[in-house]
Each structure stands twice: as structure tokens, then as C-alpha cells.
Amino acid sequence: MIRGWRALDRKDWETWIACWTEDAVLEFGPWDRIRGREAIRATVAKAEAPYPSMQHHILNMHFDIDGDLATGIGYMWFVAVTTPGGTSTPYAMGGPYDWNFHRTPNGWRLARQRLGVLWTSGEDPLKTFE
Numbered sequence: 063m064i065r066g067w068r069a070l071d072r073k074d075w076e077t078w079i080a081c082w083t084e085d086a087v088l089e090f091g092p093w094d095r096i097r098g099r100e101a102i103r104a105t106v107a108k109a110e111a112p113y114p115s116m117q118h119h120i121l122n123m124h125f126d127i128d129g130d131l132a133t134g135i136g137y138m139w140f141v142a143v144t145t146p147g148g149t150s151t152p153y154a155m156g157g158p159y160d161w162n163f164h165r166t167p168n169g170w171r172l173a174r175q176r177l178g179v180l181w182t183s184g185e186d187p188l189k190t191f192e
């Protein structure tokens with residue numbers, strides 16, 4: 063989880079998407095359900111490309127493991143800026159994560175992620191997450 067989200071902040075799409083299964087599903091409030099690792103990568107890369115600096119925080123995580131399957135919950139706190147080093151107010155949002163994982167020969171991989179948005183702060187001037 064941490065490797066993937068650190069890669070996401072660096073826009074290291076290869077490392078980030080390698081944390082997902084081939085048939086993964088992403089469910090995110092304002093977007094339609096996205097199926098498949100490459101579709102997830104393309105959608106998220108496009109949405110986050112305009113932001114020169116981002117931080118994805120994952121908080122209060124809990125996991126239950128049952129053999130080669132696992133579920134998890136946590137909270138997201140996302141912060142993005144359009145002008146690095148500037149004095150503009152960053153755009154932020156937060157909400158609950160709900161995950162499903164599969165253990166693969168290469169380790170645990172994310173099979174489904176659902177993210178709800180409970181709050182936002184600041185303006186999303188790029189309208190990326192609407």
C-alpha cells in the first residue's frame with residue numbers, strides 16, 4: 063500500500079499500477095466504475111497530470127486476511143496544488159477507502175478499490191475530480 067501511494071505521488075505510474083491485479087476495479091465517487099489495470103492507470107494518470115504536486119495520505123487502515131484473499135478499510139486525505147511553492151490554497155478531499163486484495167505469486171495485489179468523497183476543501187480549479 064505505502065509503496066503504491068508513494069509512487070502515485072511521484073507519478074511513477076509503472077510502480078503504482080504494478081500494485082494492482084490485471085482485472086482490478088476502481089470505484090471512485092465522481093467517476094464511473096473503471097475495470098482493468100491499464101484503464102485504471104490511464105484514467106488516474108490523466109486526472110492527476112495537471113497537478114505538479116500531490117500528497118495521498120492513507121489513514122486508520124485495518125485489514126482482514128483469509129488465506130489468499132484480504133479486505134481492508136482506511137481513510138484518504140488527498141492534497142494537490144496547481145502552483146508549487148506558491149501561496150494558493152491547495153485543493154484537498156477526504157473519504158473512506160474499501161479494498162479487496164488477492165495474494166499472487168508476486169505478493170499481495172489490489173483487486174478492487176472503492177473510494178468515497180465525504181469532504182473537500184479549497185477549489186479544484188482544474189475540475190479534475192468532478
